[in-house]
Amino acid sequence: MDKLIAIGGGPLSGKVRISGAKNAALPLMISSLLTKETLRISNIPHLHDITTTMELLGQLGVKLQVDETLAIEANASEVESVIAPYELVRTMRASILVLGPLTARFGRAEVSLPGGCAIGSRPVNLHIKGLEAMGADIKIENGYIKADTHNKRLKGARVFMDLISVTGTENLMMAAALADGITVIENAAREPEVIDLADCLNAMGAKVKGAGTDEIVIEGVEKLGGADHRVIPDRIEAGTFLVAAAISGGKIKIVDVIPRQIESVLDKLREAGCQIETGEDWISLSAPVGKLKSVNVRTAPYPAFPTDMQAQFVLLNCIAGGTATVIETVFENRFMHVHELQRMGADIELDGNTAVIKGVGNLFAAPVMATDLRASACLVLAGLVAEGETVIDRIYHIDRGYDCIEEKLAQMGASIRRVPGHYFSQQSA
Ligand code: EPU
Numbered sequence: 079m080d081k082l083i084a085i086g087g088g089p090l091s092g093k094v095r096i097s098g099a100k101n102a103a104l105p106l107m108i109s110s111l112l113t114k115e116t117l118r119i120s121n122i123p124h125l126h127d128i129t130t131t132m133e134l135l136g137q138l139g140v141k142l143q144v145d146e147t148l149a150i151e152a153n154a155s156e157v158e159s160v161i162a163p164y165e166l167v168r169t170m171r172a173s174i175l176v177l178g179p180l181t182a183r184f185g186r187a188e189v190s191l192p193g194g195c196a197i198g199s200r201p202v203n204l205h206i207k208g209l210e211a212m213g214a215d216i217k218i219e220n221g222y223i224k225a226d227t228h229n230k231r232l233k234g235a236r237v238f239m240d241l242i243s244v245t246g247t248e249n250l251m252m253a254a255a256l257a258d259g260i261t262v263i264e265n266a267a268r269e270p271e272v273i274d275l276a277d278c279l280n281a282m283g284a285k286v287k288g289a290g291t292d293e294i295v296i297e298g299v300e301k302l303g304g305a306d307h308r309v310i311p312d313r314i315e316a317g318t319f320l321v322a323a324a325i326s327g328g329k330i331k332i333v334d335v336i337p338r339q340i341e342s343v344l345d346k347l348r349e350a351g352c353q354i355e356t357g358e359d360w361i362s363l364s365a366p367v368g369k370l371k372s373v374n375v376r377t378a379p380y381p382a383f384p385t386d387m388q389a390q391f392v393l394l395n396c397i398a399g400g401t402a403t404v405i406e407t408v409f410e411n412r413f414m415h416v417h418e419l420q421r422m423g424a425d426i427e428l429d430g431n432t433a434v435i436k437g438v439g440n441l442f443a444a445p446v447m448a449t450d451l452r453a454s455a456c457l458v459l460a461g462l463v464a465e466g467e468t469v470i471d472r473i474y475h476i477d478r479g480y481d482c483i484e485e486k487l488a489q490m491g492a493s494i495r496r497v498p499g500h501y502f503s504q505q506s507a
Contacts, residue, residue: 081501082470082484084461085493086443089328089365092490096316096335097123097481098309102271104172105248106278106309107131110140110152111179112256113282115304120149122309123481126474130170134162138176157184164190164221170478171195174202175245177223178253181214185227191218196450198409204243208250211235212257234259234298242267242379247294248275255284257298266294269380270339274310281305311335314386315480316361317343318455321390322490324352324365325397325463330490331362342383346391349373350398370394372402372437379408389415389456395435396424397463404433415453418446422464443468451479458483462492469501 098121108131110117122128122144132142132150139158143151160180167173167190180187192202206216206223212232214225234257237250247267252275254261266272268290276289282305285297316335323330324347337344337356344354344361350373351366372395377385385408395402396419406412416426416433421444425436443466448454454476461468473496476483484494 079471079499080473080496081499082458082461082473082476083495083497083501084458084468084470086462086464086466086468087493088326088491090322090326090462090487090490090492091328091330093331093333094319094486094489095333096311096319097121099123099271099274099312100125100127100479101244102274103128103309104131105175105245105252105271105275106307107135107150107152108175108179109252109275109278109282110135111138111154111157111176112183112252113302113304114155116151116153117282117304118149118151118306120147120306120308122148122150123312124148125481126478127170127172130166131172134166134173134176137163137166160184160187162187162189167192171200172245174205175249175252177205177225178209178249181209181225181227182232182253182256185229187223187225189223191221191223196414197412200409202246204239204241204246205249208237208239208246208263209253211237212253212261232257232298234261234296236262237264239263239265244269244272247272251276251279251286251289251294251296254296254298255279255286255302256300257296259298261296261298263294263296264292266292267379268292270310270313270336278305278307281307310339313339314384314452316340317384317387318390318459318480319486319490320347320361320363321394322459322462322487323363324350324370325394325459327365328490329362329364331360333360335359335361337361342381343387346373346375346383350394369437369439370398372398372400372435374403376405377408385409385412386452388412389452390459392416392426392433392435393419393456393460396426396438396441396460398437399439401434401436404435406431412450414449415456418453418457419460421446422460422468440465442466445469445471448472448475451475455480455483458487458494462487462494
């Protein structure tokens with residue numbers, strides 16, 4: 079297992095291109111299961127989760143081709159299996175997204191239950207409840223969700239989501255696209271990634287209306303065709319690079335981004351004292367000359383502040399002047415980075431879903447351990463502003479969701495390198 083070595087230094091500045099969004103690309107690739115025709119998806123990010131999704135689709139019998147621009151062509155005309163095995167689902171929870179499309183097109187699916195994860199228990203009861211409302215018979219056996227429509231087409235239904243769920247909404251939207259009749263998803267997730275999937279489904283011939291609002295109406299069609307779709311930019315990658323510049327006193331321009339999709343994050347960065355300008359597909363940020371101001375944050379589903387930016391803002395508040403409260407309302411256990419930041423000298427009090435952070439100005443290098451994707455990003459950025467050499471262990475998490483992070487940070491002037499697992503820092507020895 080590789081480690082990353084980050085050495086704290088000067089401002090992180092420059093120009094960075096934002097890659098395609100992981101959380102849009104995964105459901106888009108999986109939507110290829112809904113048709114016999116070829117789906118072409120461009121602007122795919124180079125990530126481990128994409129490789130896992132290709133492996134999963136490949137095991138089901140989907141033929142995949144990737145070209146030199148990282149566009150993927152997926153053809154599911156000869157699906158041989160409807161089973162998503164534990165070995166893949168446990169490494170990537172988004173694998174649950176095959177449940178809806180397989181059940182809708184083939185009348186059967188067996189998908190391993192994902193189990194708990196580093197940020198919370200993350201049940202999938204809403205995915206199951208929605209498919210049951212559409213007529214699927216679902217049993218849990220030997221750790222697997224087994225869905226069966228007994229050779230009938232799924233039928234349209236009114237589904238109320240007790241909690242707003244991103245992949246839950248996407249799973250049901252894909253299933254409903256091929257169902258008989260009209261499905262209404264109430265209390266639907268409004269994330270840009272949900273809209274991107276709806277756009278692609280519509281390009282494939284589906285009839286999805288209302289994506290981006292809390293009520294999505296899907297009129298099922300008998301079959302879907304191929305399409306050519308470009309993945310939207312990764313708003314969380316964009317936010318992460320903006321925070322990198324903000325906490326290091328830098329100046330950055332990010333391109334290939336859709337500014338209105340991270341308005342809540344830009345708002346907090348302005349409140350922290352950063353100067354921000356936006357164009358149609360770019361954002362520039364200049365950190366304040368003096369200290370950043372601390373900012374209170376409360377995570378919630380889109381368009382509110384994203385949970386996937388919470389760890390980065392806990393870090394920002396460690397560097398800022400003043401005291402701030404960060405409240406996590408989406409996942410029950412998403413503060414693992416706090417304990418690692420404390421080891422780097424952060425002053426954070428944790429009480430349930432609330433972190434109270436007193437800005438300390440400077441952090442100090444320490445060996446730290448990444449626990450989930452966004453916590454890893456937070457620790458890498460922490461290393462780049464801390465005094466000394468920080469060794470970040472278990473960085474496979476970061477490779478799941480950040481495209482070429484070292485290269486992009488190095489382009490901004492960061493001192494960062496990857497070393498083999500047996501590396502020990504002189505400082506920590
Ligand atoms: N929930 C349930 N039952 C369900 C589904 C969800 O109780 O059936 C709960 C979850 O436990 C959680 C809340 O509802 O407390 C919201 O979870 P959601 O289903 O929206 O999360 P998700 O779809 O599993 C996606 C992203 C996450 C992101 C969340 C929230 C993908 C592949 N993953 O997860 O991304 O944090 O939405 O925005 O789209 C990441 O990229 O680092 C990441 C974790």
